[in-house]
Amino acid sequence: MKNIKNIFAVAVLFITMTIVSAFTISKNGKVIMIVSLEVKNFTEWKKMFDAGAALREKAGIKVLNICSSVDNENHVLVIEEAENAKAANGFISILKSKQKDGDMSKLDVKLYDEAE
Numbered sequence: 001m002k003n004i005k006n007i008f009a010v011a012v013l014f015i016t017m018t019i020v021s022a023f024t025i026s027k028n029g030k031v032i033m034i035v036s037l038e039v040k041n042f043t044e045w046k047k048m049f050d051a052g053a054a055l056r057e058k059a060g061i062k063v064l065n066i067c068s069s070v071d072n073e074n075h076v077l078v079i080e081e082a083e084n085a086k087a088a089n090g091f092i093s094i095l096k097s098k099q100k101d102g103d104m105s106k107l108d109v110k111l112y113d114e115a116e
Contacts, residue, residue: 031111035078038106042073060087
């Protein structure tokens with residue numbers, strides 16, 4: 001029983017740290033977003049992505065690079081910079097809503113502080 005309590009305490013601590021770090025402003029304010037996703041058709045997705053430039057700008061998101069896999073052009077990696085973690089998380093919500101529309105699948109987003 002003591003082991004279960006210890007495991008539960010560690011899990012609660014980990015979840016709390018994850019939530020706090022997701023909404024904490026990074027060292028220099030800006031965060032890097034690495035977005036990995038699979039799209040139905042890269043050419044069509046890219047047109048829609050380009051059309052969203054104003055939305056990204058308004059959200060404080062700057063695109064640094066867009067890559068597609070050499071094995072499957074529909075597997076896309078987008079590297080972006082957000083003004084802060086709050087802006088990044090707001091934009092992630094938009095991405096998740098697009099995923100529900102069926103435009104993309106296998107959406108995975110990671111946030112990073114710039115090391116230098």
